[in-house]
Amino acid sequence: MTNxxxxxxxxxxxxxxSKTVLDKLLLEIRGREFVxxxxxxxxxxxxxxxxxxxxxxxxxxxxxxxxxxxDHLPPEKRGFGMVFQNYALFPHLTVFDNIAxxxxxxxxxxxxxxxxxxxxxxxxxLTGYEGRYPSQxxxxxxxxxxxxxxxxxxxxxxxxxxxxxxxxxxxxxEMRAEIKQLHSKLGLTSIYVTHDQAESLxxxxxxxxxxxxxxxxxxxxxxxxxxPKNAFVADFMGFRNFFPVRLGEPVGxxxxxxxxxxxxxxxxxxxxxxxxxxxxxxxxxxxGVGRSADGANIVRGTVELVEYLGRxxxxxxATDAHARIWxxxxxxxxxxxxxxxxxxxERIVVLPVEGNPS
Amino acid sequence: xxxxxxxxxxxLDILAMLFLLPSFLYVLVMFVxxxxxxxxxxxxxxxxxxxxxxxxxSFFTDPYQYSTIRTTFALAIPNTILVVLTALFLAYGMRRGxxxxxxxxxxxxxxxxxxxxxxxxxxxxxxxxxxxLNQILIGANxxxxxxxxxxxxxxxxxxxxxxxxxxxxxxxxxxxSGIDPSLESSAxxxxxxxxxxxxxxxxxxxxxxxxxxxxxxxxxxFAVFPSAVMVGQPAGSTRSIAIAAYQQAFEQYDMSYASAxxxxxxxxxxxxxxxxxxxxxxMTIATTVGVGKR
Numbered sequence: 201m202t203n204x205x206x207x208x209x210x211x212x213x214x215x216x217x218s219k220t221v222l223d224k225l226l227l228e229i230r231g232r233e234f235v236x237x238x239x240x241x242x243x244x245x246x247x248x249x250x251x252x253x254x255x256x257x258x259x260x261x262x263x264x265x266x267x268x269x270x271d272h273l274p275p276e277k278r279g280f281g282m283v284f285q286n287y288a289l290f291p292h293l294t295v296f297d298n299i300a301x302x303x304x305x306x307x308x309x310x311x312x313x314x315x316x317x318x319x320x321x322x323x324x325x326l327t328g329y330e331g332r333y334p335s336q337x338x339x340x341x342x343x344x345x346x347x348x349x350x351x352x353x354x355x356x357x358x359x360x361x362x363x364x365x366x367x368x369x370x371x372x373x374e375m376r377a378e379i380k381q382l383h384s385k386l387g388l389t390s391i392y393v394t395h396d397q398a399e400s401l402x403x404x405x406x407x408x409x410x411x412x413x414x415x416x417x418x419x420x421x422x423x424x425x426x427x428p429k430n431a432f433v434a435d436f437m438g439f440r441n442f443f444p445v446r447l448g449e450p451v452g453x454x455x456x457x458x459x460x461x462x463x464x465x466x467x468x469x470x471x472x473x474x475x476x477x478x479x480x481x482x483x484x485x486x487x488g489v490g491r492s493a494d495g496a497n498i499v500r501g502t503v504e505l506v507e508y509l510g511r512x513x514x515x516x517x518a519t520d521a522h523a524r525i526w527x528x529x530x531x532x533x534x535x536x537x538x539x540x541x542x543x544x545x546e547r548i549v550v551l552p553v554e555g556n557p558s
Numbered sequence: 559x560x561x562x563x564x565x566x567x568x569x570l571d572i573l574a575m576l577f578l579l580p581s582f583l584y585v586l587v588m589f590v591x592x593x594x595x596x597x598x599x600x601x602x603x604x605x606x607x608x609x610x611x612x613x614x615x616s617f618f619t620d621p622y623q624y625s626t627i628r629t630t631f632a633l634a635i636p637n638t639i640l641v642v643l644t645a646l647f648l649a650y651g652m653r654r655g656x657x658x659x660x661x662x663x664x665x666x667x668x669x670x671x672x673x674x675x676x677x678x679x680x681x682x683x684x685x686x687x688x689x690x691l692n693q694i695l696i697g698a699n700x701x702x703x704x705x706x707x708x709x710x711x712x713x714x715x716x717x718x719x720x721x722x723x724x725x726x727x728x729x730x731x732x733x734x735s736g737i738d739p740s741l742e743s744s745a746x747x748x749x750x751x752x753x754x755x756x757x758x759x760x761x762x763x764x765x766x767x768x769x770x771x772x773x774x775x776x777x778x779x780f781a782v783f784p785s786a787v788m789v790g791q792p793a794g795s796t797r798s799i800a801i802a803a804y805q806q807a808f809e810q811y812d813m814s815y816a817s818a819x820x821x822x823x824x825x826x827x828x829x830x831x832x833x834x835x836x837x838x839x840x841m842t843i844a845t846t847v848g849v850g851k852r
Contacts, residue, residue: 290741302748305754306749
């Protein structure tokens, strides 16, 4: 029921005054793909979305939809759907009229409008609410109306601008699943902007990580999560321990890193391009307490801080070499304990030095 | 704080009343008393009769007097429409900020600080028969006879416009820039061009503010006096109802008759206000039910 596209080609630069907010962003989005723009606030992800929607002009570059340039088209001529963080429902119109807005602009016959709006209300499970005004709905309901309002026009491309940020944590997870379902059920092509890594991992076919208008990494959720290419992406994906190291000679796919009297063994990515200086990073939850089977990467230290998190504890361990290690563990450890930590070789990523987490 | 006993509640009430007192006193002294006194005075005509409607009867039987109502409406309504529409146009255009916004806003708003007398003198100096504008036009051979822009209806409209535009513009600019910009974005993406965004989304949301602006500008215009005298034709086409009251009070020394005229003027303003409030209620029921709850 949706107008599908084959490919969206984006290659844009955006400057506000002398400040470059998007620096030669190059993207290819295939039909029926779910792509997330992920990054902290101010990274340019919403700007990119607004340029694709036509709400902002790019400073340079072009946008092509199935080969045809669309960057000169005003937003109303692009046939996209967009969902905003603050819902942006028309407060003076009922739920029905909000959803019917786009259809009535296209002068569809009243019977068709009624059928399509009713079908949409059914799809977003808001049948019976058509006479309400937006202010009489909860946040989640308002966002569902906003989604219905966009979908009823069978958009070629759906754009989501942090649609779940204003909802509470529980509702956010529910709505996330609904969006995912709608996307695959209707065969949509979607671009989704978020600063929430969990959202991007669960929704996307592909994640585009942006920082200060520069594309930091692009890949499947798995690639981004397991093999971040630089310290910025790693930091965003939950790596908390970063050790500056000097690399030894790689042996059989492994490499040793020397740092502050410690020695860490890690898998060297085959495409690693950094020099002999590098950063090794590991997530708190990947660190084990106690000695590992192979006896590699053992670090000793004293527990400095423990936070109880329910199933796990988060702890800070000061190593004998005066480094700090964050870890998460189900083990019962307490402040002052002397512990041995093992950093599993396959869980350590080796990152180039440039692009440190700020 | 969780448990509000009876004693606490009445304490709170007394406190609330105390806070209300200054504004209550203000309304009493500055509005209720003068208005009541005016009505009282208007019913005590000079000839010594007590409680008589004679002043009202003579006003409504004398064409020279009752025609001032029409004259005043003829000034106030076109001026109000002109002011509100111009302010709407400019404020809508400036809602997302423009180049040199602060400078432009300052220039637009400056007349508010000048005062009516100074403004009217300026209008005479610039638009008058021997004013700069006419000298330029004659010098450039664009006109032969100087344009008659002052001491008539047009002059008063100029003056009223300049006095009231800044106020109305600021009010509407605040109102319009307060509307969530993403409403406009979402309407655009849904297929609405700039004009449709205005007519189907923004205008319905602006209308309540527009009617308030209309009411306030109208009331101010209806009380036109200094500019009607200085740049108008106070004996003819711009003899507003305020001039009629002034003449009775300070030329005929008939305070009672003047009070009656002032009361009539007040009633005219009240009728117009009620009409606008009624209209606003009807329009807001149609356009913004539920929004008011925010």
